[in-house]
Amino acid sequence: MVGPVAPPGLHCMTFNVRRPVPHLRSGHPDAWVRRAPAVATLVRSETPHLLAVQEAVPTQVQHLGAALGSRWHPVVTGRGPGGGGEGVGFFVDTERLRVVSERTIALGPDPSRVGARAWGAPFPRIAVVCEFDDLATGVRFAGVATHVDPFSRPAQIRSAELIGRVVRETGLPAVVLADWNAGERSASAGVLAAAGLDDTWVLADPAGRQVPVGTYARYRTPRSGRARIDRVLVRGTPSVGVAVDRVAISVRRPAGIWPSDHLPVHAVLRWEPR
Secondary structure, eight states: OOOOTTTTOOEEEEOOOOOTTTOOOTTTTOOOOHHHHHHHHHHHHOOOOOEEEEEEHHHHHHHHHHHEEEEEEEEEEEEEESSSEEEEEEETTTTTTEEEEEEEEESSSSTTTOOHHHHHOOOOOEEEEEEETTTTTOOEEEEEEEOSSOHHHHHHHHHHHHHHHHHHHHHHEEEEEOHHHHHHSSHHHHHHHTTTOOOHHSOOGGOOOOOOSSSSSSSSSOBBSSOEEEEEEEEEOOSEEEEEEEEEEOOOOOOGGGOSBBBEEEEEEEEEOO
16 A cells, blocks of 8 residues: 655556446446445545546546546546547546646547547557646646557557657656556557666666566466556656655455556656756
């Protein structure tokens, strides 16, 4: 557990909450009615300043908002043409961060075509791009939340290229929180690294990180040596650097229940004006 973090530390968390699947018996580990209380307990106790979510349908967005409380502002968009359906985005702690701007882009050749499929992906894919003012440090930074396609390798690589370009064009220090659906040694991870996006797990002081486990655990005991497909990446600028104090992969099971088939990933950052 990371839990509340005092300034200048910025607690960032990415969490694929797993969309509800109908017709499952209530005792099935994947059933939302079983998992919902565990999700609420988890996010309420962690109180991240910036929570990125993936696969969150509107009822789950409402559930997360109720669990976190009115202090957290949702910026979540569905991947459908009208912004409905399965979504990605942020819950923002308004006591620590101010949302300066927000936009949704398609992961495709034309980022304006939200709801369109691209690059061999069977479903539309999107990213939510925000600019935030850190009220504790005065730093303005970009945040990106996304969920990359698991089926098409070209989509993974080209999505990584697009996200790297979007981050670079903001001209701001940035944090990107995602279910990449590809591990830290994948081709798309290499593209992200070439774009200057660094894995917080690598940047963290060894004393501030645990033995890594695979983040797609599927309601089973997590195993070391498996891919970290959920990762938090960061990028500094000539005027603002970034330090990583702590990283963690949550293996918590509130009341003995896995909250999701994915494990949440945490990173505690510090923006460092040069």
